[in-house]
Amino acid sequence: MRLFDNLNINFLGKRKIAYIVSSLFIILSIISFIIRGFEYGIDFKGGLEIAFDFEKPIKISELRELSKKWEVGKIELKTFGGETGVLLRTDELSLSQKSASLLKEKILSYIKDIPFEPIDTTFSTLIISFSNVSDTRLATEILTSKGFQVTNYFEDETEKTISVRIGIAEWIKEQLMEQVPDNKFTVLKEEMVGPKIGEELKRDAFFAILFSLIVILVYLGFRFKFIFAIGAVVALFHDVIITLGLFSLFYGVFPGLNLEINLTVIAAFLTLVGYSINDTVVVFDRIREYLKIHKTLAPEIVMNNAINRTMNRTILTSLTTLITVIILLIFGGEVLRTFAFTLFFGILIGTYSSIFIASALALDYAKKNKKSLMF
Amino acid sequence: MKQYRFRIVISILLILFFVYLLYPTFRDYLYTKQFSEELKKYELELKEANPEISASELKLKLKLKEDSLKTDENYKRNRTKRLKLGLDLQGGMYVVMEVNVLKLLEKLANKPDAFLREALEHTAKITSENDVDAVNVLVKYFQDKGVRLSKYYGSIRETDEEIASRLKKQTEDAVTRAMEIIRNRVDKYGVSEPSIQKQGSRRIVVELPGIAKEEEAKQLLQGSALLEFKIVKDADVSIPIMNRIDEILANRDPQDTTKLYENASEEEIKKRHPFFSVARIASLQDPRGLTYVREDQRDILLNYLKRPEVQNVIPNNLEFLLSAKPEFYQDGYGFYGLYLVNKEPELTGGVIVDAQANIDPQTSSPIVTMQMNSEGAREWARITGSNIEKRCAIVLDGVVYSAPTIKAKIPTGNSQITGMKDLDEAKLLQIVLKAGALPAPVDIIEERTVGPSLGQDSISKGATSLILGFLLVALFISIYYQKAGIISASTLIITVLFIIAILAGFQGTLTMPGIAGIILTIGMAVDANILIFERIREELKTGKSVKTAIESGYLNSYSAIFDSNITTFFTGIILYQFGSGPIQGFALTLMIGIIASLFSALVITRVILSLSVEKTNKISIG
Numbered sequence: 002m003r004l005f006d007n008l009n010i011n012f013l014g015k016r017k018i019a020y021i022v023s024s025l026f027i028i029l030s031i032i033s034f035i036i037r038g039f040e041y042g043i044d045f046k047g048g049l050e051i052a053f054d055f056e057k058p059i060k061i062s063e064l065r066e067l068s069k070k071w072e073v074g075k076i077e078l079k080t081f082g083g084e085t086g087v088l089l090r091t092d093e094l095s096l097s098q099k100s101a102s103l104l105k106e107k108i109l110s111y112i113k114d115i116p117f118e119p120i121d122t123t124f125s126t127l128i129i130s131f132s133n134v135s136d137t138r139l140a141t142e143i144l145t146s147k148g149f150q151v152t153n154y155f156e157d158e159t160e161k162t163i164s165v166r167i168g169i170a171e172w173i174k175e176q177l178m179e180q181v182p183d184n185k186f187t188v189l190k191e192e193m194v195g196p197k198i199g200e201e202l203k204r205d206a207f208f209a210i211l212f213s214l215i216v217i218l219v220y221l222g223f224r225f226k227f228i229f230a231i232g233a234v235v236a237l238f239h240d241v242i243i244t245l246g247l248f249s250l251f252y253g254v255f256p257g258l259n260l261e262i263n264l265t266v267i268a269a270f271l272t273l274v275g276y277s278i279n280d281t282v283v284v285f286d287r288i289r290e291y292l293k294i295h296k297t298l299a300p301e302i303v304m305n306n307a308i309n310r311t312m313n314r315t316i317l318t319s320l321t322t323l324i325t326v327i328i329l330l331i332f333g334g335e336v337l338r339t340f341a342f343t344l345f346f347g348i349l350i351g352t353y354s355s356i357f358i359a360s361a362l363a364l365d366y367a368k369k370n371k372k373s374l375m376f
Numbered sequence: 377m378k379q380y381r382f383r384i385v386i387s388i389l390l391i392l393f394f395v396y397l398l399y400p401t402f403r404d405y406l407y408t409k410q411f412s413e414e415l416k417k418y419e420l421e422l423k424e425a426n427p428e429i430s431a432s433e434l435k436l437k438l439k440l441k442e443d444s445l446k447t448d449e450n451y452k453r454n455r456t457k458r459l460k461l462g463l464d465l466q467g468g469m470y471v472v473m474e475v476n477v478l479k480l481l482e483k484l485a486n487k488p489d490a491f492l493r494e495a496l497e498h499t500a501k502i503t504s505e506n507d508v509d510a511v512n513v514l515v516k517y518f519q520d521k522g523v524r525l526s527k528y529y530g531s532i533r534e535t536d537e538e539i540a541s542r543l544k545k546q547t548e549d550a551v552t553r554a555m556e557i558i559r560n561r562v563d564k565y566g567v568s569e570p571s572i573q574k575q576g577s578r579r580i581v582v583e584l585p586g587i588a589k590e591e592e593a594k595q596l597l598q599g600s601a602l603l604e605f606k607i608v609k610d611a612d613v614s615i616p617i618m619n620r621i622d623e624i625l626a627n628r629d630p631q632d633t634t635k636l637y638e639n640a641s642e643e644e645i646k647k648r649h650p651f652f653s654v655a656r657i658a659s660l661q662d663p664r665g666l667t668y669v670r671e672d673q674r675d676i677l678l679n680y681l682k683r684p685e686v687q688n689v690i691p692n693n694l695e696f697l698l699s700a701k702p703e704f705y706q707d708g709y710g711f712y713g714l715y716l717v718n719k720e721p722e723l724t725g726g727v728i729v730d731a732q733a734n735i736d737p738q739t740s741s742p743i744v745t746m747q748m749n750s751e752g753a754r755e756w757a758r759i760t761g762s763n764i765e766k767r768c769a770i771v772l773d774g775v776v777y778s779a780p781t782i783k784a785k786i787p788t789g790n791s792q793i794t795g796m797k798d799l800d801e802a803k804l805l806q807i808v809l810k811a812g813a814l815p816a817p818v819d820i821i822e823e824r825t826v827g828p829s830l831g832q833d834s835i836s837k838g839a840t841s842l843i844l845g846f847l848l849v850a851l852f853i854s855i856y857y858q859k860a861g862i863i864s865a866s867t868l869i870i871t872v873l874f875i876i877a878i879l880a881g882f883q884g885t886l887t888m889p890g891i892a893g894i895i896l897t898i899g900m901a902v903d904a905n906i907l908i909f910e911r912i913r914e915e916l917k918t919g920k921s922v923k924t925a926i927e928s929g930y931l932n933s934y935s936a937i938f939d940s941n942i943t944t945f946f947t948g949i950i951l952y953q954f955g956s957g958p959i960q961g962f963a964l965t966l967m968i969g970i971i972a973s974l975f976s977a978l979v980i981t982r983v984i985l986s987l988s989v990e991k992t993n994k995i996s997i998g
Contacts, residue, residue: 209954275947279940325899
């Protein structure tokens with residue numbers, strides 16, 4: 002079986018059209034970066050994220066209605082996995098005064114049978130003192146069983162004082178237990194990322210992608226010629242920007258498709274950079290080979306030949322990789338969906354750019370600067 | 377055939393090696409299955425025997441049973457060599473903590489005033505943006521404002537450099553101490569295979585696999601450490617108690633007066649004296665009754681001590697404690713000290729003002745000196761006075777770091793501890809002793825918890841995707857390249873085996889993105905084959921014989937394969953550097969996958985392909 006036998010298309014002759022199409026997409030992407038920006042995940046934005054799994058299916062709209070009573074800043078709710086899963090996110094890391102005092106009352110009511118003395122409350126902890134150690138232990142047990150985080154207060158060595166965390170997670174869990182008492186839930190995962198970490202990660206991610214592009218530029222410059230390396234890396238930029246453009250344009254548009262930028266997505270982008278360069282390298286390798294054999298032919302013709310001859314391989318490899326990516330998209334679950342999405346479109350765009358853009362850029366760059374393509 | 381013999385042998389040996397690397401994983405799987413069945417059976421038995429059993433008692437009994445099952449030697453050996461699953465697959469907790477160095481700097485200052493607070497605020501701002509050394513930032517602020525450090529720290533005679541380097545040392549110690557405390561607690565909590573690592577200058581990354589109760593874990597990590605001094609009981613008290621425990625564990629009648637060590641086989645001793653077969657008394661003549669536990673039997677001992685019937689015979693005012701680290705090594709095993717101590721501490725660590733590890737110039741052996749405040753010194757004089765020639769255990773969070781013998785009454789609180797193996801051990805003790813004096817609080821700045829059900833779900837999704845991905849890609853290339861395609865599809869299995877075996881063999885961790893990496897590798901692995909096959913087809917078209925076509929097909933594809941794979945490998949390395957946990961798992965599988973697929977395509981497929989055309993001189997490549 003053969004896909005493209007004796008293919009002979011003048012790809013480079015159509016490079017103006019390719020430039021226009023690509024420029025349009027890039028401009029559109031950049032406009033969207035400026036106007037819409039991105040939806041960052043908790044990894045970069047910081048905040049609190051809790052995934053619940055309820056016993057029975059639960060409607061997000063219903064929960065959204067209930068969440069208005071929680072009085073916790075901005076709460077985002079999404080489905081997580083199936084219809085019993087809910088992903089909750091908020092940017093705030095501490096409770097409002099009012100909710101905090103309500104939660105405090107709640108905590109104190111749980112231990113009302115034990116004599117205690119409230120010592121102090123700060124914005125995130127409640128400090129309670131007891132008259133003896135066994136009372137402390139009893140109270141600790143009760144509160145821990147209710148899902149609270151209880152610690153022995155550290156400056157007290159007699160074990161008579163405890164501190165109870167009154168954070169957003171506790172508050173929300175408490176509210177949910179009350180509002181939907183007939184639908185019990187378990188917490189699938191809970192993530193808290195401080196704002197500091199988010200900023201650092203954003204910077205690291207940016208440099209990781211930039212650094213990998215530079216490494217590829219240097220390596221290809223060394224293995225081929227600098228002209229080719231430039232063509233390949235600009236094509237890579239093209240792939241990354243347009244794929245990022247999709248993230249910017251379509252986040253929040255399709256329900257069920259979560260297009261937020263998180264660590265896994267960055268991993269997908271780096272993989273894309275590493276993978277997408279493959280097609281380009283294979284084409285360049287063939288150009289190098291043909292340029293050595295046909296020294297007198299015009300570079301356009303040599304390049305066209307190389308692209309046509311490697312077309313089978315380019316399409317086939319992209320196809321097999323796309324097969325696996327599609328499977329991840331369908332069966333990989335919530336965790337890998339965005340990862341697979343990035344690679345799916347990234348590979349499509351990358352295949353396109355290695356056929357239409359990379360060689361064309363090398364050619365035009367050489368023409369403009371009057372440099373020879375010959376090895 | 378002959379020319380390929382070497383390659384065939386190498387390939388077969390490698391495949392056998394992979395199977396060998398994966399064998400412990402397989403055994404571990406069987407063990408885990410067996411244990412969970414046994415536990416279920418035991419739970420039913422318990423419920424049958426006592427239908428009224430309370431949930432907490434049931435849980436405790438099950439936990440004890442599970443622990444005793446898990447002390448099996450074979451199980452442990454396989455367990456350490458199995459393929460480890462990341463937190464995202466088996467559930468667990470990932471916490472990044474930051475030692476609050478600023479609090480420490482504030483505490484260290486002689487008389488904090490508005491200027492110092494301003495300086496610390498400035499430092500807080502800078503250090504929150506970058507992971508730079510807080511002391512450097514503070515010192516620079518002082519210099520910019522023309523204020524000498526000695527105004528707040530150290531004494532007037534010291535130069536800024538001296539003070540700065542001491543402050544640096546103290547903040548570093550605080551981080552080391554926090555790590556030590558956390559490691560200590562996590563060990564005691566019994567988390568299997570925890571990972572505690574330092575990141576940057578003041579961050580600690582803790583991974584606790586399989587933790588279900590996050591509140592408990594957080595409490596474990598954040599509460600401040602408790603340093604206590606406890607008097608150790610000598611042989612006259614400890615041996616009778618241990619004897620009683622031994623009797624209970626062996627179900628022996630107290631009237632049975634069989635001697636401890638008579639000429640019996642090791643198995644028999646183990647059966648008759650379960651406790652003494654793990655808690656080894658160094659010498660019955662030594663009045664101190666030094667007792668040790670071999671490191672691999674530590675869990676068994678802890679399990680014994682937790683049993684309610686054993687708890688009953690230990691007097692209420694006493695408790696058994698273990699040393700923090702092995703106290704000596706013999707026959708390749710570390711030995712932990714076992715101490716019977718007073719439950720009520722004589723003194724707690726808050727009274728310690730300073731501690732210093734040094735080399736004694738006279739004896740040139742390491743010593744630790746410690747100073748106490750006046751209140752502590754008074755108590756200390758009384759304690760040391762009435763316990764001469766007894767040992768005093770230095771206990772941090774319930775683990776013994778050292779148990780020096782009290783030689784004389786110490787009236788001033790200035791004490792010297794000797795007998796450390798080396799300066800490192802002395803330094804550790806110094807850090808421990810300061811735990812009470814300088815508690816630097818740790819803040820949790822990142823925390824991720826994955827419940828076990830989500831992990832299970834991810835595993836099954838990953839497995840489905842892996843199998844489906846493999847089948848579809850194999851089908852596709854088998855149709856497209858016919859026989860040659862079938863060959864390369866079957867080497868795909870070897871590629872996957874390669875990745876998983878190397879991960880297991882080199883203590884890598886399989887994460888969900890890692891599984892995605894393997895699936896992706898399946899798609900990309902055929903790339904090398906496609907390149908070669910397409911090239912062979914082209915060569916055949918130019919009229920070359922099958923053998924030469926294969927030969928030059930391979931030869932002409934090398935540079936493209938090499939260049940394209942090495943760039944992917946580079947991004948894999950960068951990704952590994954950048955990411956943490958799950959992402960690193962992905963980068964790792966991606967990199968191993970590249971090597972594996974190249975090996976499959978360039979060596980194995982080639983040998984099979986060449987062999988298959990050897991006789992017929994025909995190739996079936998679609």
